[in-house]
Amino acid sequence: MQTYEYISRIRRALILGLLCLFVPLSNHAAELLMIEEPGCVYCDRFNREIAPAYPKTSEGRKAPLRRLQLDDPFPAELANVRAATVTPTFILVDDGREIDRLVGYPGDEYFWFLLGEMLEKL
16 A cells, blocks of 8 residues: 555656646746838848747747737737837837837847847846
């Protein structure tokens, strides 16, 4: 009987451990908004140079990318975020509050550097 209880406890611990792999380690509500529009050459450049890798990076996990169109109204949860006027505009938001923004796309090296500075403000 004791062996069965021991094995049962080990199973539960393993199952809980596996579940932890699929649960985010923090409840951080940060996200990086990308305000874009069709025909924007700098948006296209970002989409080629950064977008495919972004979700796989530590920056992408800390602030997942959320795309919005320039002409669309902001969702209600972003009511306190100032609207963009040019594309692309990247707005770092945490719990619906604007932390910082980057207007334009300066190329891949500068983007990562500037994004790092923005994320330090979280």
